[in-house]
Amino acid sequence: MSGHQDDLVDLSADVLVVGGGLAGNWAAAAARRAGASVILADKGYCGTSGVTATAGPGHWWIPPDPADLREAAIAARRKSGFGLNDAEWMARTLARTWESLPTLEGLYKFSKDEKGVTQYRALRGPEYMRALRQQSENLGVKILDHCPALELLQRGDGTIGGAQGIRRQAGGRWRVNAGAVILATGGTSFLSRLLGSHTNTGDGYLMAAEAGADLSGMEFTNYYTVAAKGSTMTRSMSYAFATYYDEDGNAIPIPAGPDTTRPLAAALLKGRVFCDLHKTPEDIRGKVPIISPNFLLPFHRWGIDPYTQRFEVTLHGEGTIRGIGGLRITGENCETSVPGLYAAGDAATRELVAGAISGGGNINSAWAVSSGQWAGEGAARFAGSVRSRSPGRPIGQAGLRPDSEHAIDLRGALAVVQGEMLAYDRNIFRRGDRLVRTAALLDDLWTAFSGHARGSSETALRTRETAAMLATARWSAASALARDESRGMHQREDRSQTDPRLAGRIVSGGLDRVWTNLESSRPMELAS
Secondary structure, eight states: OOOOTTEEEEEEEEEEEESSSSHHHHHHHHHHHTOOEEEEEOSSSSTTTTSSSGGGGOOEEEEEEEEHHHHHHHHHHHHHHTTOOOOHHHHHHHHHHHHHHHGGTTTBBEEHHHTTOEEEESSOOHHHHHHHHHHHHHHTOOOEOOOEEEEEOOOOTTOOOEEEETTTTOOOOEEEEEEEEEEEEBBBBOOOTTTTTTOOOOOOHHHHHTTOOOEEOOTOOOEEEEEEEEEEOOOOOGGGOEEETTTTSOOOOOSSSSSSSSHHHHHHHHHHEEEOOTOOOOOHHHHHHHSSTTTHHHHHHHHHOOSSSSSEEEEOOOOTTSSSOOOOOOOOTTTSTTTTTEEEEGGGEEEEEEETTOOHHHHHHHHHHHHHHHHHHHHHHHHHHOOOOOOEEOOOOBSSOOOOOOOOOOHHHHHHHHHHOOOOIIIIIIHHHHHHHHHHHHHHHHHHHHHOOOOOTTHHHHHHHHHHHHHHHHHHHHHHHOOOOOOOOOOOBOOOOOOOOEEEEEEEEESSOOOEEEEEEEOOOOOO
16 A cells, blocks of 8 residues: 655555544545545644644534424524525534434543433533544544645546645655545634644645635635633633723623624724623533633633633634635535545535534534535545546645745745734724735735745745645635625625625635636535
C-alpha cells in the first residue's frame, strides 16, 4: 500500500477524508461500512483537533414519534431561516442524527436522566471525539495524524483523485492516490482566537475552488461569540444571564435572547465593556462545571468569581464556523460541483438546514453527523465506479506555485484579512460602500499574494493557510455585496429591508476573479 520516493510517503485508498473532526470521522466510518478502503488525514491529532473537541456539543435531536414534533420543528426553522433552508434536507438530517448517535454505545458513556433514560442529544466534546476516533480505528480506517493537506490531485478527466501534503512531526511529504476525496476541513474563524479553531483556516474551500468548485452562503460570516477579554473561552451558554456595564459602571441595556451581538458590538465600539453573571440561577451554576467544564477555568486562573465580580468582555468572530457558508452541495450525497469531490460539516454550506441564521451548536452538529455519512457513502460509491486510478496532478496554486517569487509578509497579510473580516464596524455593521472598499483591498492583496508567495519547508503550511483565509474573505465580501438586502444574520445598514427578489442562495467562486450569482432556493432534487 505504500512506498517511498525521497521524503515522500505514497499511499492509496478508495476514499481519502481530509479532516479528522466530527464530520470527518463520521464520513470515514460510513465509507468503510460501505466497503471502501479509507485514509483519513488530519492537520492535528484526530480526535483532539477542531471545535467539537473543546465543546459540549448538543445535536438537533427530535424523536420521530409523534411525527408532528419534527414537522413543527422543521416548520419553525423554515420560518426563522428566511426561506433559504429546505424541509426535506432538514427531515433527512433529523432522521440520520437520531439513528446515528446510539450506535456509539460501548465507545461513549452516555449519561442518563433521573428516570434512567439515556441522553443522546448533548455530549461531552473530548470524550465524543475520542469515541469517534476509536470507531474509525475499529473499522480499519488508516489515520494520518499531523498531516495537513496542501492541495488536491486532479485526474485528466477532471475528477478528483487524491491529495498531498506535509508530515509535520515525521517530516517530509505524503500523497494519497484515491478514488474520491471528502473535504471535512471545517470552516474558518480567520484565527480570531475562537476556542478550538486554530486548525480551521478554510483550507478545504481553497483546495476545492482550485479544482473548479463553487461556494454558497458566504455572506453569512458575521456570527460573534462573547468571551472574557484575554480568553479564548467562547462557551457562551452562561452569558444568557449576563449583565453588561460601561466603563463608568452604568448598566448597558442589552436585550435578553440570542440577538445580543449588534447592541454589544455597538457598545464595544464606544469603549470597554464589563460583565457579571449574578443573575445565573443556582441550579444552573451547579451544572456549568458538568455542561461546560472548561468555562470557569480562566476565571479561576485570574482569581475572579464571575457570579459576583465584574470582568471585561470582547466578541470573537466565528466566520464560517457558526456562520453558514461553505462549499455548494449539488446532490443528496453532499457532492460538490466537481466529480469525485465531496464536502461535509462546516466545509459545506449549511444553508440547506440552517437557512439564513446560524445553526448554532445543535443544527451544525447534526449536520456534521449526517453530511459526513452521506458524503462517505457517496464517495465510496463513486470510488467504486472509477476505472482508472492513474495518479492525478497536483493543482494547488496560491502559496505553492507563484508566477515569480517575492517575499510576502504573512503576518501583515493575515492582519489585513482579520481587519476586514473581524472588525465590528465592517463585518457586523455592513454597508455597501464599506464592502466595496473591503473587496478592492482584498483583491489587491490576492494579486500580490497569489502571484508571488511561496512557502518554504518551514512556512508552507502557514502560507497556504493565509491564502485560504484570504480567498475565503474575498468570497465573503463579494457575497455580502451581492446580497443587497438584510436577511437573517446578514444585516446591511444601507439596506435594512428584506427583498423578496433575493429569496435565493448567493453562489460564489473564482480565484483571480471572484464572481457571484443568485441561485433559486427551490428544493434540491433528491432521489426517491
